[in-house]
Amino acid sequence: MSSADDDIPFFGDDDPAPRAQPAAGGGSIAARAMAARNASRPTPNYLSGLNPEQADAVESIEGPVLVLAGAGTGKTRVLTTRIAHILNLGLAYPSQILSVTFTNKAAREMKERIGVLVGGAVEGMPWLGTFHSIGVKLLRRHAELANLRSDFTILDTDDVVRLCKQLIQAEGIDDKRWPARQFAQMIDGWKNKGLGPAEIPEGDSRGFANGKGRALYTAYQARLQTLNAVDFGDLLCQPIRLFRANPDVLKEYQQKFRFILVDEYQDTNTAQYMWLRLLAQRPAPERPNICCVGDDDQSIYGWRGAEVENILRFDKDFPGAKVIRLERNYRSTEHILGAAGHLISHNEGRLGKTLFTEQSNPEHERVHVHAAWDSEEEARAIGEEIEQAQNKGRALNNMAILVRASFQMREFEERFVTLGLNYRVIGGPRFYERQEIRDAMAFFRVVSQPADDLAFERIVNVPKRGLGEAAVRQIHDAARARGIPMLAAARDLILTDELKPRPRKSLTDVVEMFTRWQTLMETAPGHELAETILEESGYTEMWQNDRAADAPTRLENLKELVETISGFESLRAFLEHVALVMDTDNNPDLDAVSIMTLHSAKGLEFETVFLPGWEEGLFPHQRALDEGGRSGLEEERRLAYVGLTRAKLFCHIWFVSNRRIHGLWQSTLPSRFLDELPEAHVEVAEMDTGYGGYGRGGSFGGQSGGPYGASRFDRAEPFSGTYNTPGWKRAQANKTDAARDNWGTRSGHAVERIAYGESGPRGSTIEGELVAKSTGTTSAYSVGDRVFHMKFGNGNIAVIDGNKLTIDFDKAGQKRVLDGFVSRVGT
DNA sequence: CTAAATGATATTTTT
């Protein structure tokens, strides 16, 4: 959210029609819309490309509307066109449209697309954003009504956990037995439901730390108050509370927001629902112009508080709501839609949609189901398929591997590294969650918000200054005793002789530094200030002196951070941005296969999709089954549905007979979802390897088909257990084939780790060349050279065998690697 | 303060 949004005056001159004659007033809108449309203009061109259902969804502007938008049916298009339509008809100014999404990415995309539609004439929409960013905006404006100062800090999960830990320990509770992490999750859960400390169920309170749940929650909220901080949950709950306590304020917003649009409605939690309800409330005869778009079949976030019920209940919540179904799919082939549709039909309690396509694609393949002996073969075979597709001229960017759990990614990464296949991992720990970034941010936070004790505590002793636990405790106690922030307490404490001389000196330095930086903040531009802070604090130096393998990367990250800051007005503006916008962008120039979880694939599409790991226990995940029962299974099934519907042309599902879980090998059963796919749209790919077989009959008492009934994936012959099977031999042969096919076709290998905001050895040596060059000749390295490997860190070369190096790694021990994957380290 | 040892824990993730 750019800070410019905040500059738009609140109830200022941006409001058009006088409120005495509200546009939302019963019945006038449709009439005016029609009049406006019929009057002069023909069908505006932005409407012309829509299909009838989409057009209906765009033009049904008055009253509550639920758009059930199946996967690939043009949901975002409807949403953006609808906004353009409202603006075009002059029914509202941009500032009178409230439009909420779940992710910043979605919000950004919508802003861009609206900009295109309305020709950029409209200043960005100030109230288009995530629930959270809009929550912040509301809360900053009315901070005093929530007993906060408007410069409050937004704590992230890490801060929250540390805070909880402090509270738990302060209560004298064993934080081993009652982990802070768990408590933080409980708080999050309560806030997702919009519950304050007084409202939580008695059982919940009693369930934690021998009945101290409620007391801890109360203490937690009090602590946030004194820290002038909020957590993510508060960004939803505080506005709700504020609206309820101040009907006049609520009324202003109700009148302001003439149109409300909600994206991904199936993902809303109870708090978000309450928030929307409040804003959408209208006096008796009037009806809110609320349009919610979503797909109950794609609800996959139940485990973090999303209530599918919200979407299922929509027409009861908003009587007379118009429900529009978008079932015309523009993404996938008939086979893919057929497979996905049949699978999802096994769920109960759906609103019911059937996707269809009118485009008949010449490349019309069934969904392929493949079996592999174990996850290694699975990775190898998928790697092969990818290479074959690539040889046919298909771009890696159009391919994705979607896994159920992130541990599955590793095997693919390893395989692709050896193949020299570019890949990109999406998801995982984010740039702003990295230690060095969080440390740097903590410095900045203390400078801009001296009451931010959590940040202060994080970095008083970073780099190590001899301010150990004892000293910090002392500052903490002094601060708590007098009800002042720790930095202020430290300032006083150094004037006394309560501290030992050494810590006292260090602390004096720290306090002086912060004082200096605070003065500097008034004048220096953000990025300069940031650089100064990192330099003077000794933080940069600390990493420069660090000999660890990842220290250079960390320095790079810090540099990147400072660069990012230079794009902001001030350090403050930057901090605000970071608290909410945690995503990092990718490098679309690089052609690479995407590897991600099914969850993070929602909303994306690829020409070819690989879905590995369709085994009982993994997918559906055992834990979902154990903890969620039938609804857990249904959510897993929706996840499978999401996976299938990501594919435009080709979809390959894989399952293995053996998978290593927590270190030990387990034989696995094919996922029940495989049996829920329709024969007509599925092709079972070469099962002649025997790898798909396993001794099912034995372990299930001879019951044919195992516990889920007869399966077409049952094998008659049990696995032979030797490496003499045709499949094994084939696998061996393929190994070399694949490598040979590779030579000369590869154009360097690159790995991108999007969330980390770092990239691998881009443009490194061509594998083919290496192999050719290395035959008989010497490698570019010599024994004893100090080298760096992206996976194993630093090490010294022990043996050179052509392009293969044996390296003694400092951390990882001795490994044999290709020299294309190491780089020389300057000594 | 650092390094080694121990032990818990091992879906999915955004804000």
Added chain:
DNA sequence: TATCATTTAG
């Protein structure tokens, strides 16, 4: 089995 965080010992 591997990784992580935290504790413990030096």
